[in-house]
Amino acid sequence: MKDFINLKVYPYKKMTVFNAAFDSLSDMQMYLLSEPKVNSRIFQKQHSKMNKPEFPEDTYNNAVDYLIGGYDIDFNVTLSLQREFEKTVSIQNTARKKERAMAGSHPNVPAFVAGEPKAMYRLSRLPEKKFVTIWFNLAYSVQTGKQAVANRGVLTLSLIKLLEANGIGVDLKVFSSCYNRAEVFNSEVRLKSPSEPINLKKCYYPMCSVMFLRRIVLRIMESMEFREDNWYPYYGRPLREDQFRSIFGIPSSDIVISSPAQMGIDGGDINEDSKRFFKKIDLDRYIKLAKVI
Numbered sequence: 425m426k427d428f429i430n431l432k433v434y435p436y437k438k439m440t441v442f443n444a445a446f447d448s449l450s451d452m453q454m455y456l457l458s459e460p461k462v463n464s465r466i467f468q469k470q471h472s473k474m475n476k477p478e479f480p481e482d483t484y485n486n487a488v489d490y491l492i493g494g495y496d497i498d499f500n501v502t503l504s505l506q507r508e509f510e511k512t513v514s515i516q517n518t519a520r521k522k523e524r525a526m527a528g529s530h531p532n533v534p535a536f537v538a539g540e541p542k543a544m545y546r547l548s549r550l551p552e553k554k555f556v557t558i559w560f561n562l563a564y565s566v567q568t569g570k571q572a573v574a575n576r577g578v579l580t581l582s583l584i585k586l587l588e589a590n591g592i593g594v595d596l597k598v599f600s601s602c603y604n605r606a607e608v609f610n611s612e613v614r615l616k617s618p619s620e621p622i623n624l625k626k627c628y629y630p631m632c633s634v635m636f637l638r639r640i641v642l643r644i645m646e647s648m649e650f651r652e653d654n655w656y657p658y659y660g661r662p663l664r665e666d667q668f669r670s671i672f673g674i675p676s677s678d679i680v681i682s683s684p685a686q687m688g689i690d691g692g693d694i695n696e697d698s699k700r701f702f703k704k705i706d707l708d709r710y711i712k713l714a715k716v717i
Contacts, residue, residue, distance in 0.1 A: 428446065428451040428452070428454040428455040428458070429444055429445070429446060429451070429455045429644075430444075430445040430446070430447075431443070431444050431445075432445075433649075436608065436671055438606060439603070439606045439607060439608050439671075440606060440607050440608070440651075441607075441608045441609075441610070441671065442607065442608065442609045442610070442648050442649075442650070443610045443612075443672070444609075444610065444611045444612070444644055444648070445611075445612050445613070446611075446612070446613040446614075447613075447614060448613065448614065449491045449492065449613060449615070449626065449629075449630070450491070450492055451613075452491055452613055452640065452644075453488055453491035453492050455644075456488050456491075456640070456643060456644075457488065460644075460647035461647060462646045462647060463646060463647065463648060463649060463650060466650050466652075466653060466655050466656050467645075467646045467655070467656050468656055468657075469656075469657075470642075470643070470646055471638075471642055471657070471659065472484055472638070472639050472640075472642035472643035472645075472646060473639075473643070482635055482638075482639075483639075484639050484643065486635075487635050487636070487638075487639030487640055488639075488640070490629050490633075490635070490636075491629070491640070494625055494626075494629070495628060495629035495633055495635070496625070496628075497633070498574070498632075499625070499628055502574055502577070502578060502628065502632055503624065505574070505575075505578055505694060506578045506581060506582060508694075509578060509579075509582060509694050509695065509698065510582055510585075512695060513582070513586070513698075553591060553592075553593060554591065554592045554593070555592065555593040555594075555595065555618050556587065556592055556593075556594060556595070556677065556678065556679060556710065557594075557595040557596075557597065557678045557679070558580070558583070558584065558594055558595070558596050558597070558678070558679045558680075558681060559597055559598075559599055559612075559668075559674060559678060559679065559680045559681065560580055560596065560597065560598040560599070560631060560681045561598075561599060561600065561601070561662075561665075561668070561680065561681060561682050561683060562598055562599065562600040562630065562636065562637045562641060563600050563601065563602060563637065563662040563663075563683060564662075564683040564684055564685065565662075565683065565685065568683065568684055568685065569690075569691045570634065570691075571691035571692075572684040572685075572689050572690060572691030573632060573633075573634060573684060573691075574632050574691075575684070575689050575691055575694050575697050576631075576681065576684045576687060576689050576697075576701075577627075577628070577631035577632035578632070578694065579687075579689070579694070579697065579698055579701045579702075580631060580681050581622065581624060581627060581631070582698075583679075583702075583705070583707075584596065584616075584622050585622065586707075586711060587710060587711065588622070590710070590711045592710060592711070593618030593619070594616065594618060594622075595614070595616070595617055595618050596614070596615045596616040596622075596627070597612050597613065597614050597615065598612065598613055598615060598630045598631060599611060599612035599613075599668075600612075600637060600641045601662065601663040601667075601668050601671075601672075602659065602660035602661055602662050602663060603660055603661060603663055603667075604650070604652045604654050604655050604660040604661070605652045605654060606652065607650055607651065607652045607655075608663070608671060609645055609648060609650075609660060610668075610671075610672065611641050611644050611645070613630070615627050615630065615631075642659060645659055645660075662683070664682075665680050665682050665686070668680065679705050681705070686704075687700065687701050687704050687705075688700025688701060688703070688704055689701060
C-alpha cells in the first residue's frame with residue numbers, strides 16, 4: 425500500500441522536526457480519508473473540525489472534498505482580479521532573431537543568388553533553460569484580511585506566469601511551518617513541477633482560501649506525535665523566513681513567499697501591493713518587469 429505521506433522526524437540542533445511532505449493534493453486527500461489517529465493527549469479538541477455558523481460551507485468534510493473536487497468559491501472574482509492586474513504588467517522579453525547561416529529553415533534568396541555560403545536563415549538559439557523553486561507559506565496571523573490572502577495568491581500566480589514567459593521553469597510548493605518550544609512542524613505539498621503548465625484552479629484552493637489552512641493543515645498537525653503540551657490551543661507560532669530557510673536548508677536562489685504582512689500586502693489596491701511584493705522578492709534577479717502607465 426502506498427504511503428500517502430512522507431513523514432520525517434529528526435533532530436535539528438536542540439529541536440525535533442516533524443516534516444510532513446505530500447507529492448500531490450490527491451495524496452493529501454487520501455491521507456486524511458484514512459482518518460489518521462489524533463494525538464488526543466495534546467489536542468483536547470480538534471479545531472480542524474469545529475463548525476462555524478457564520479460559514480456554513482466551511483466544514484471539514486467539504487475541505488477534504490475540495491482537495492480533488494476543486495474549490496470555486498469566489499474563483500471567478502479572483503480570476504477577474506488577476507486579469508485586470510496583468511493588464512498593467514508587461515515583460516521585457518528578448519525575442520529570437522533571424523540570423524544568416526549555412527544551414528537553416530528557409531533561404532536568403534539574394535545571398536543564395538550571389539553564391540554566398542551563408543545563404544540560409546535560422547532563429548537564434550534560446551538561452552539555456554533556468555529553474556526556480558517557489559515556496560508559498562500558507563501561514564499568516566489571525567488579523568490578516570481575506571482580501572490580503574487573495575491578493576497574495578493572485579500576485580504569486582502572476583509571478584509564476586511572468587517567470588515562465590521568460591523561460592524560467594517553476595517548481596511550486598506550498599507549506600506551513602510553525603514551532604512550539606523545542607518542536608518544529610512543517611507540512612508541504614507540490615502543486616506544480618517545472619515541466620507542468622500552471623493549473624490555476626488547482627492552485628486556487630490552497631493559495632487563496634483560508635479554509636485550506638484552517639481545516640487541512642490543522643488536521644495534519646493533529647495527527648503528529650508531538651510531545652510539547654503547548655501545541656494546543658494555538659497550534660504553534662509561525663516560523664520566520666530566515667528560520668524556515670535555515671532549518672530546512674532552503675537556498676537563497678529559491679523564492680519564499682511569506683505571510684501577506686511580511687510581503688507588504690495589505691489587501692487594498694493590488695497594484696500598490698504588487699510594488700511591495702515584487703520588491704520584497706527582488707524580481708530583477710530573475711526578469712525585468714516594466715509597468716505600463
